[in-house]
Amino acid sequence: MIIKNNAIVADDWVVLRLNEQDSAENVMIPEGRVIVPLQVWLKQRNLLQERTEIGVWLASDERPETLKEDIDKFSVIAVDFPKFSDGRGYSIAYNLRARLGYVGEMRAIGDVLRDQLFYMQRVGFDAFAPRQDRSIEDALKGLADFSEVYQTSINSKLPLFRRVQRKGNAAASLA
Amino acid sequence: MYRYDEYDQQIVNDRVKQYRDQVRRRLSGELTEEEFRPLRLQNGLYMQIHGYMLRIAVPYGLISSKQMRMFAHIARKYDRGYGHFTTRQNIQFNWLKLEDTPDILADLASVEMHAIQTSGNCVRNITSDEYAGVARDEVVDPRPYAEILRQWSTFHPEFAYLPRKFKIAVSGGKEDRAAIYAHDIGLSVTKNKQGEVGFRVLVGGGLGRTPIIGCEICEFMPWQHILTYVESILRVYNQYGRRDNIYKARIKILVKALGIDEFRRQVEADWADIKNGPGTLTAEEVTRVASFFTDPAYETLDDHDSKLNEFKADNRPFSNWMLRNVKPHRVPGYAIVVLSLKKPGCVPGDATAEQMDAVADLAERYSFGEVRITHQQNLVLADVKQKDLIRLWQEAGAYELTAPNIGLLTDIISCPGADFCTLANARSIPLAKLIAERFEDFDFQHDIGEITLNMSGCVNACGQHHIGNIGVTGVEKKDHGEWYQVSIGGAEGNDSSIGKIIGPSFTFNQVPEVIDRLLQVYLRERTEAECFIDTVRRIGHAPFKEHVYASDFAVAQEETADKHEVAPAQYAIPFYSPRF
Numbered sequence: 001m002i003i004k005n006n007a008i009v010a011d012d013w014v015v016l017r018l019n020e021q022d023s024a025e026n027v028m029i030p031e032g033r034v035i036v037p038l039q040v041w042l043k044q045r046n047l048l049q050e051r052t053e054i055g056v057w058l059a060s061d062e063r064p065e066t067l068k069e070d071i072d073k074f075s076v077i078a079v080d081f082p083k084f085s086d087g088r089g090y091s092i093a094y095n096l097r098a099r100l101g102y103v104g105e106m107r108a109i110g111d112v113l114r115d116q117l118f119y120m121q122r123v124g125f126d127a128f129a130p131r132q133d134r135s136i137e138d139a140l141k142g143l144a145d146f147s148e149v150y151q152t153s154i155n156s157k158l159p160l161f162r163r164v165q166r167k168g169n170a171a172a173s174l175a
Numbered sequence: 176m177y178r179y180d181e182y183d184q185q186i187v188n189d190r191v192k193q194y195r196d197q198v199r200r201r202l203s204g205e206l207t208e209e210e211f212r213p214l215r216l217q218n219g220l221y222m223q224i225h226g227y228m229l230r231i232a233v234p235y236g237l238i239s240s241k242q243m244r245m246f247a248h249i250a251r252k253y254d255r256g257y258g259h260f261t262t263r264q265n266i267q268f269n270w271l272k273l274e275d276t277p278d279i280l281a282d283l284a285s286v287e288m289h290a291i292q293t294s295g296n297c298v299r300n301i302t303s304d305e306y307a308g309v310a311r312d313e314v315v316d317p318r319p320y321a322e323i324l325r326q327w328s329t330f331h332p333e334f335a336y337l338p339r340k341f342k343i344a345v346s347g348g349k350e351d352r353a354a355i356y357a358h359d360i361g362l363s364v365t366k367n368k369q370g371e372v373g374f375r376v377l378v379g380g381g382l383g384r385t386p387i388i389g390c391e392i393c394e395f396m397p398w399q400h401i402l403t404y405v406e407s408i409l410r411v412y413n414q415y416g417r418r419d420n421i422y423k424a425r426i427k428i429l430v431k432a433l434g435i436d437e438f439r440r441q442v443e444a445d446w447a448d449i450k451n452g453p454g455t456l457t458a459e460e461v462t463r464v465a466s467f468f469t470d471p472a473y474e475t476l477d478d479h480d481s482k483l484n485e486f487k488a489d490n491r492p493f494s495n496w497m498l499r500n501v502k503p504h505r506v507p508g509y510a511i512v513v514l515s516l517k518k519p520g521c522v523p524g525d526a527t528a529e530q531m532d533a534v535a536d537l538a539e540r541y542s543f544g545e546v547r548i549t550h551q552q553n554l555v556l557a558d559v560k561q562k563d564l565i566r567l568w569q570e571a572g573a574y575e576l577t578a579p580n581i582g583l584l585t586d587i588i589s590c591p592g593a594d595f596c597t598l599a600n601a602r603s604i605p606l607a608k609l610i611a612e613r614f615e616d617f618d619f620q621h622d623i624g625e626i627t628l629n630m631s632g633c634v635n636a637c638g639q640h641h642i643g644n645i646g647v648t649g650v651e652k653k654d655h656g657e658w659y660q661v662s663i664g665g666a667e668g669n670d671s672s673i674g675k676i677i678g679p680s681f682t683f684n685q686v687p688e689v690i691d692r693l694l695q696v697y698l699r700e701r702t703e704a705e706c707f708i709d710t711v712r713r714i715g716h717a718p719f720k721e722h723v724y725a726s727d728f729a730v731a732q733e734e735t736a737d738k739h740e741v742a743p744a745q746y747a748i749p750f751y752s753p754r755f
Contacts, residue, residue: 085213085296087336091413094333099448115197115214122332146189148182150326152454153333160182160326161460162453167180168466 001136002107003117003128006143008136011129013055013076015109016040035078035107038062041070049073057109060088064095071100076127081110090123097124097154117142124154176237176545177322177467179287186329187284190291194218195277202274217335219265219293220276223595227271230293231283235303235321235345236264236548238288240535243546245286247531253279258531260516260524262588262639263342264302264548265293269595291329296337298328298409302344304352305549308468309557311505315364315372317347319465320401323456327402334409338416339424341409342381349669354550356380356388356671357642359426360405365395373397378408378438379430382636386673387427390435392442398461403454407446411438471543471558476508480561495579495617496568510561512542514554514571515578515586519611522604523589524552533574541567550639551588551627553581583620584628584694585611588639592632592649593657599632601649601657606630606686613687623694626707629665642667644708645693646674647686659686663693663719664711677720685728692723 002011013033018024024039029048035055041048048054049070057078058064067077077096079089089108096102107127108120117128121143130139152159160166179187194214201211215221219230231246246266250258253275254268261267271279283289293300303321304310324343328334334341345362346353355361361377373395380389396404412426415433430438487494502511514534517523526534534554538546541563542556549555554576559567571577580586587610590596592603607630614620629643633651640646646662658680665674681689694707696719701710711719 084210085336086418087296087334087338088414088418090333090336091410094410113210115193116336119330119332119335145193146186146330148185148189149332150186150329151331152452158453161457161463164182166182166460166463168463169178169469 003130003136003140003143004105005126006140008140015057015078015129033075035076035109038066042066045070055107058092060086060092062092064092064100067096068100071096071102074104076105076107077102078107078109078129079125081108081112081116084111084113084116090119093120093123093125094154112139114139114142115145118145122149122153122155176239177234177318177464183326184284184287187287187289187291190218190289190330191277191280191284194280198273198277213295213336216295217292217297218276218280219290220273221294223269223597224593225270225595227273227276228267228269228595229271229276229279229290230261230265230267231288231290232293232300233265233288233548234325235301235307235318236305236550237307237318238546238548239286240539240544240546242286242288243531243535243538245282245288247528247535249279249282250528250531257525257527259522259591260526260548260552260554262550262552262590262637263300264305264550265300266548267591269591294340295335296339296341297335298331298337298341298343301325301328302342302353302358302550304346304348305547305555306352306502306511306557307347308470309504309506309509309511310348310352311503312349313347313505314349314366315347316465316468317345317353317362317364318468319461320347320362320364320374320398321345322464322467323402323460324405327405331409334413337409337413338418339421339426341412341426343405351668351671354639354642354667354671357382357386357639357667358389360408361389362401364398367395371397374401376404376408379427379435381425381427382639382641383425384422384634384636385425385427386636386641387431388671388673389427390430392435392439399456400450402456403449403452404442404446406449406454407442410445411441415441470506473506473509473558474560476506476560476562478507478561480508483561483564486565492577492579492617493565493568495621496577497564498621499579499581499583500577501564504558506558508561510559510564512556512559512564512567513549513581514556514576515580516553516576517580517586517611518575518578519580519585519615520608521575523587523607526554530574530576533571534576537567537571551581551586553586579617580620582625582627584614584623584626584690585620586627587611588627588629588643590631590637592630596632596637598635599649600651601632601659602683603630603632603638603647603649606647606659606683609684610687610690613691623697624706627666628690639667641665641673642671643674644706644711645690650680652680657683659683661686661689661693661723663716664708666708675716677716678724681728688728689723693719696722 015035024043041056053075055076108125109129200206221228255270259267301321341359343360344353344355344358347364363375376393377389378392417423500513542558547555587607589603589607593599627644629640630647631638631640632649640648642665648660660680662674662676
C-alpha cells in the first residue's frame with residue numbers, strides 16, 4: 001500500500017535496490033513494474049526503454065538533470081530518503097518538477113515518515129511509500145498538518161502575499 | 176510592531192496542534208527519541224542536563240509588553256521563575272517538563288508568539304539591529320524585511336532539513352549592529368545612488384569551530400528579488416553542503432571549498448530560473464508589512480532638558496548610566512535606553528519573572544509598550560522621552576536593571592555553559608560572575624572604556640567568543656578538566672574580525688587574572704582615546720601574550736572540583752546526558 005493523491009491505494013511497483021554483489025550493468029531486472037536505480041537505467045537504458053512501464057529512483061546525492069533527455073519515459077520517478085533528516089530529496093523533487101517539467105507520479109521512498117509528508121507534498125511529491133513499520137493511516141494525516149502556507153512552491157504557485165488580500169496596520173492607514 | 180492577521184494566526188495554531196500530537200506520540204512510545212529529536216528541535220526544544228529547555232522565537236528581537244508578561248507567566252507557571260535572553264535575541268526557559276510544552280506553545284500562540292525553527296537544521300529566527308527604526312545612522316528600516324523573511328522562512332518546505340542550522344541577520348544602519356558578518360547570510364539593507372532600496376548580501380560567515388567572516392556575494396540586490404535570491408543560496412547549499420561531517424556542514428565550509436566566485440556562479444545559475452517569478456516581492460506587500468513599523472505618536476520636544484543636566488551633575492551613578500546606557504535617538508527629545516541584564520553578581524542575560532513584569536510596565540509607561548532584546552543579552556526601551564529618564568532610572572533601579580555598564584567590561588556576553596548545556600566543556604556563568612565581581616568598580620570600568628568580553632563554554636561559540644575583543648572559550652582536554660582558552664582582537668560591526676588565541680589555556684580561577692593582565696598592557700600602551708581593540712590592532716598580540724605568561728599565577732586552589740557542582744542537588748542528573 002502507498003499513499004497516492006491523498007488516498008491509501010494498492011501498489012504493485014517493486015523498488016529494485018542493488019545488493020553488494022550486483023552491478024548496475026549486469027543486474028537482472030525482474031518482469032513487471034519495477035523502479036530501478038538511476039545507475040541501472042543509465043547502464044541498461046537500451047533494454048529498459050523497450051518496456052511499456054518503467055520507473056527510476058534517485059539517491060539523495062544524484063542529480064535529477066541526468067534524466068533531462070529521458071524525463072517523459074517514466075511512469076514513476078522515485079526519490080530516496082536514506083534518512084529522513086537528509087533533505088536533499090526536497091530539492092531534487094523541486095528540480096524535477098520546476099526545472100525538468102516532470103508531470104508524472106513522483107514518489108518518496110526510503111525513510112519516509114508522517115511528519116515529513118506535508119513538506120514533501122509541497123515540493124511536488126504526489127505519492128508516498130511510508131516506512132513499513134508505521135501505520136499508513138497515521139501517515140496520511142500528516143498531509144493535512146497545516147491549513148495555510150506562506151511560500152510559493154510546486155503545489156502552491158503563488159506565495160500567500162499574491163494569493164490573498166492581507167490586511168495592513170489599520171492604525172497606520174488612518175494616520 | 177507587526178501584528179498577526181488570520182493567516183499568521185492560523186499557521187501558528189496549526190503548529191500547536193501538530194506539536195501537541197507529536198508530543199503525545201512520543202509519550203506513548205509511537206515515536207522513538209531519535210525520530211522525535213529533529214521534530215522537537217524544529218520547535219526549539221532541547222534536552223539538557225536538568226531537563227528540557229525551550230527556546231522561544233523573538234523575531235528580530237522585538238516584543239510587546241503583553242508578550243513580555245507572557246514570558247513572566249511562563250517563568251512562574253512552568254519554570255523556576257526566570258528566563259534567559261540569548262545572543263540571538265530569543266529567550267530560553269531551562270527547567271521545563273515535556274508534558275507542559277504543548278500548553279506553553281498554546282499560551283504563546285495566544286500572544287502571537289511561537290518557538291518555530293529556533294533550533295534544528297533549518298532557517299533560524301531572523302535577527303536584526305536592536306536600534307532599528309530609532310538609530311540616527313539608519314539608512315533603511317530593516318524590520319519590514321526581517322518580518323517578510325520570517326514569513327518566507329517559516330515552514331519553508333524545501334529547507335527544513337538542511338545540512339546544518341542556518342542563520343540570517345538583517346541590518347539597516349551605517350554601522351552594523353546585527354553582526355551580519357558572522358551569519359550564514361548577512362543582509363545590509365541600503366540605498367543605491369538612485370535612492371532605490373536593495374541589499375548588500377554576505378554569505379558564509381559564522382562562528383563555531385571554524386570562525387569565518389562572511390564574503391560579499393552581491394553588492395546590491397534590488398529589494399524585489401531578495402526572497403528569490405536567498406532561496407537560490409539555500410537551494411545550492413541544500414544540495415551541495417556537506418552532510419558527512421557535522422563540523423563541516425555549515426554553508427561557510429561550502430563557500431570556502433568552492434570559492435566565492437564559483438559559489439556565486441552556481442547561485443546565479445539557479446536564480447536565473449526564478450528571478451521575476453511569483454516569489455518576487457511586491458510593493459504592496461512591502462507597504463503592508465511596513466505599515467506595522469511606522470513611527471509611534473512622538474511629541475514635538477526639545478533635545479535639551481535642563482533638569483536632566485542638573486540632576487546629572489549632582490548624581491554620579493545617574494551620569495554614569497546616562498553615559499553608557501542611554502543612546503541618541505533620531506527624534507529630538509527622545510532617547511534609547513538599554514536596561515542592563517549584567518549587574519555584577521547576576522547571570523548575564525537572565526531575568527526573573529518580576530523583572531520581566533517590571534520591564535513590561537516600564538515599556539508601557541515610557542516607551543509605547545515595546546521592548547527589544549539585544550544580541551548582547553540586554554533589553555532596550557527604544558522610545559523614551561528624555562524628560563522621563565530620571566524617573567525611569569529610579570524605577571528600573573529598583574529591579575536591578577540599571578548597571579551603568581553597557582559596552583563595558585562587565586557587559587559580558589555568555590552562553591549558559593556546562594551548568595545547563597550538555598555540549599559545554601566548561602562553565603561560563605560562574606566565570607562571568609567571578610570576572611564581573613573582580614572588575615565591579617564602575618570608575619575602573621569607565622576608565623577602561625569600550626570593550627567586549629564574550630564567553631562560550633565550548634567551541635560551538637554560542638557566546639560568540641570569536642568576535643569579542645577578549646574571548647574566553649571552554650576547551651576539551653584529555654584530562655576532562657575545566658580549561659579555558661583566551662583570545663584577543665575579535666570584533667563585530669563594520670570592522671569585524673576573528674580573535675586570535677594568545678597561548679596555552681588556563682584554569683577557571685586563573686581567567687580573571689589573565690584578563691587583568693591584558694588590561695594592564697592596554698593601560699600601559701594605550702594612546703589617548705584609544706579603545707582596547709585599537710591598541711591590540713596597533714601593537715599586535717605579542718606584548719599582551721608576553722605579559723600574561725611572564726609570571727606565575729598566584730591564585731587560590733580550585734574551589735570547585737566538580738564543574739557541574741552548581742546543579743542543585745535535588746535535580747538528579749538524568750541518564751541521557753552524554754556528559755555522564
